[in-house]
Amino acid sequence: MKRRGMIKAATAASLASVAAAPAIAQSQPNIRWRLASSYPKTLDTIYAAAETVANRVSAATGGKFEIRVHAAGEIVPAFQVIDAVQQGSVECGHAGALLMFGKDPTFALDASIPFGMNSRQMSSWMVDGGGLALLRDFYREFNIVNFPCGNTGTQMGGFFRKEIKSVEDIKGLKFRIGGFGGTVIERLGGVPQNIPPGDIYPALEKGTIDAAEFIGPYDDERLGLHKVVKNYYYPGFWEGGSQVTFFAGAKAYESLPKEYQTILAAACYEAHVEMQAKYDARNPAALKRLVAGGAKLRPFPRPVLEAAWKAANELYAELSAKNAHWRKIYESYAKFRDDSILWARFSEGSFDSFMSAIKR
Numbered sequence: 001m002k003r004r005g006m007i008k009a010a011t012a013a014s015l016a017s018v019a020a021a022p023a024i025a026q027s028q029p030n031i032r033w034r035l036a037s038s039y040p041k042t043l044d045t046i047y048a049a050a051e052t053v054a055n056r057v058s059a060a061t062g063g064k065f066e067i068r069v070h071a072a073g074e075i076v077p078a079f080q081v082i083d084a085v086q087q088g089s090v091e092c093g094h095a096g097a098l099l100m101f102g103k104d105p106t107f108a109l110d111a112s113i114p115f116g117m118n119s120r121q122m123s124s125w126m127v128d129g130g131g132l133a134l135l136r137d138f139y140r141e142f143n144i145v146n147f148p149c150g151n152t153g154t155q156m157g158g159f160f161r162k163e164i165k166s167v168e169d170i171k172g173l174k175f176r177i178g179g180f181g182g183t184v185i186e187r188l189g190g191v192p193q194n195i196p197p198g199d200i201y202p203a204l205e206k207g208t209i210d211a212a213e214f215i216g217p218y219d220d221e222r223l224g225l226h227k228v229v230k231n232y233y234y235p236g237f238w239e240g241g242s243q244v245t246f247f248a249g250a251k252a253y254e255s256l257p258k259e260y261q262t263i264l265a266a267a268c269y270e271a272h273v274e275m276q277a278k279y280d281a282r283n284p285a286a287l288k289r290l291v292a293g294g295a296k297l298r299p300f301p302r303p304v305l306e307a308a309w310k311a312a313n314e315l316y317a318e319l320s321a322k323n324a325h326w327r328k329i330y331e332s333y334a335k336f337r338d339d340s341i342l343w344a345r346f347s348e349g350s351f352d353s354f355m356s357a358i359k360r
Contacts, residue, residue, distance in 0.1 A: 028257055033067045036076035036084055038095035040198045043219055045278045046244065047071065049150040049271040050094040053246060056267035057260075065260050067092065078196040082107075082247055086142045091252040094149060097245050098179030099194075106325040108180035109333055110135050110146060112242040114312040116333070119151040119241035119276055120348075121340040126243075129336045134329045143250040147268035150244035150275035153283075155236030157300055158213025159204070159225040164233060164300060167307045176200055176212035181238025187311040188304075197223065204228045215242075217286035218279060232295040237308060244275065 035054065039047040054067040070090075072078035081093035082100050098111035117125060125131040126148050139146045158177075164170065171189030175182075182192025193209050203209045205228050213236055214220055226232070246268045253261065291297060316334075320327040341349075 028061065028064050028259065031065045031256065031260065033065075033091035033252065034075065035067050035069045036072075036074075036081045036090045036093045037069060038072050038078045038081045038093070038099065038196075040073075041071045042222060043197060044222075045218060045275065045282065046150065046152065046215065048278075049244060049275045050246075052271040052274055053094075053149065053264070053267040056270055057263055060263045060267070061260065065256075065263070069094075072196060072198065078198075079194070082142075082144070085144055085247045085249050088143075088249055088251065091249050093247045094244065095247070096179065096242060097146075098181070098242070101180040101183070104325060105180060105183075105319055105323065106138055106329060109326070109329050110243065110245055111179070112181075112239040113316075114181055114184045114238040115240065115309055117241055117337045117340065119153045119243075121337060122151060122241045122243050123148065123272070124340065125333065125336045130332055131329075131336070134332055138325055138329065139247075140250070145248045145250055145253045147246040147248070147265060148243055148272045149246035149268045150272055152215045152239070152242045152244070153276055153279050154216075154241060155239040156213065156216045156220065157233030157236045158211055159220070159229045159295075160211040160231040160233055161229045162210070163231055163298065164304060166301065167304055170304065173211060174209045176203060176209045177238065178214070181236075183315060184238060184308055184312045187315065188307060201225065201228070216279065216283050217290055218282040221286045221290055226290050226293055226295045230294055230296050231298055232290065233298050233300055235300070237300070237305060246271075 035050055037047055037050050041047055050067075050069045054069050057065050057067055070076070072081075076084045076090060076093070078095075079099050081090075081095040082097070084090045085093045096111045098108040098113075100107035112122075116122075122131075126135075132146075132148070135146055158175075162169065167188055170185065173185075173190045174193055175185055175190050176193045176195045177185055178194060182190075182194065185192050193203070195203055195209070195212075197214060200212050200214060201224050204212050204225060211229070212225055214223060214225070216236075220226065220232075248264070253264075256264070316330060320330060
């Protein structure tokens with residue numbers, strides 16, 4: 001009898017929990033969002049971050065909150081995602097904020113700037129260095145709520161038709177470079193071309209451009225850039241750790257139940273960590289394949305880097321003098337970067353330098 005009573009009690013408890021789950025779910029509304037991505041589905045690492053968010057949100061809400069992910073061009077052109085979110089054409093988007101530098105260069109501080117932070121430093125500034133709060137204030141004027149949602153890590157400098165031996169070789173160079181980094185290339189005499197990912201290969205193949213960068217070995221290989229030109233330069237000094245952002249329209253976000261808002265934030269942070277992990281896992285093998293296929297790894301000459309560094313800092317000083325948004329956020333950004341670099345001299349920087357040398 002005792003055993004029978006225990007089984008009966010356990011069964012009753014199990015049935016009660018099953019009955020309670022739908023009741024909890026039913027207490028929340030059904031919500032359907034559309035997400036516009038700046039990336040094509042073929043770039044499965046950066047595009048997939050939006051799918052991770054959508055899958056986690058759906059799973060955590062029992063399918064009550066669904067986000068349908070649309071690739072670049074399906075409902076919004078690649079470079080108009082943030083505009084669409086601001087205008088309410090879609091509820092949310094996933095893109096690099098640096099693409100909006102033409103509207104206000106401050107957007108680039110939510111992604112990457114030449115000689116800016118690496119991925120780890122950027123995440124640290126956002127999470128515990130005041131960066132997220134500062135950027136949230138900035139985005140409020142555009143009716144957007146932003147979430148860190150991925151980082152590519154330090155990028156490659158891209159594929160070039162001709163060798164870059166000096167700053168003179170930059171002059172007149174038609175270079176596909178995304179967003180804000182092109183402003184420094186322009187100051188060196190280059191001609192930046194802001195071309196969507198899906199159009200880079202044909203532009204390089206036809207000779208419309210002389211060089212092209214995108215992200216790094218894994219994505220560059222998928223785009224097939226190595227099939228057209230062979231000089232593969234590093235590092236991508238304009239994107240030392242390029243953050244990707246989930247943009248939610250303020251009205252749509254504020255209408256969500258608090259539980260959904262919490263779930264959405266957690267999903268974005270998971271995608272943020274996952275993207276960097278995937279790139280770190282996939283880039284090494286891709287780099288080996290590119291080199292085996294004929295890509296010639298070349299470092300940018302130090303005089304080129306020094307000229308770019310000088311041009312970048314002159315630009316930042318000019319922006320600080322005339323753009324209050326930039327000045328407020330850049331002051332925090334630059335101080336955090338410089339302090340992080342000082343610490344890295346005695347930690348990761350020293351360790352990584354030794355490991356690189358010893359493995360060579």
